[in-house]
Amino acid sequence: MDSPADNLAFKDKFNFPYDLLSDTDKSMSIAYGAAEADSPRPARISVLVGPDGKVAAVYPKVTPADHPDEVLATLDSLS
Numbered sequence: 001m002d003s004p005a006d007n008l009a010f011k012d013k014f015n016f017p018y019d020l021l022s023d024t025d026k027s028m029s030i031a032y033g034a035a036e037a038d039s040p041r042p043a044r045i046s047v048l049v050g051p052d053g054k055v056a057a058v059y060p061k062v063t064p065a066d067h068p069d070e071v072l073a074t075l076d077s078l079s
Contacts, residue, residue, distance in 0.1 A: 001026050001035065001042055016068050048074060 002010070007020040021028060026042075029035035032055070035042035048057040048071060057074045059067065 001029055010064075014064055014068055017072075046071065050078070 001023050003024060004022040007022050010016075011018075011020050023029050026035055026037070029042045030037055032047045032049075034045050034047065043060075044062050046059040046062050046067065047055055048059075050056040056078055057071075059070065
């Protein structure tokens, strides 16, 4: 639910080789179970969505420093 600018700064800080979704209206967070409609902040989870729009993986607990390698390993296993 962070702004595009905040997500870009987060991406740059951790050298993510992919873009991060900015969900300022919470619609995707609610749809993917990361937030309730009345919650001020989402849970710190990640949902990897494939090009077909389907959930490819869910990471219920995220440690930012370790997460890029975790996601890249999942992407390698999907290809």
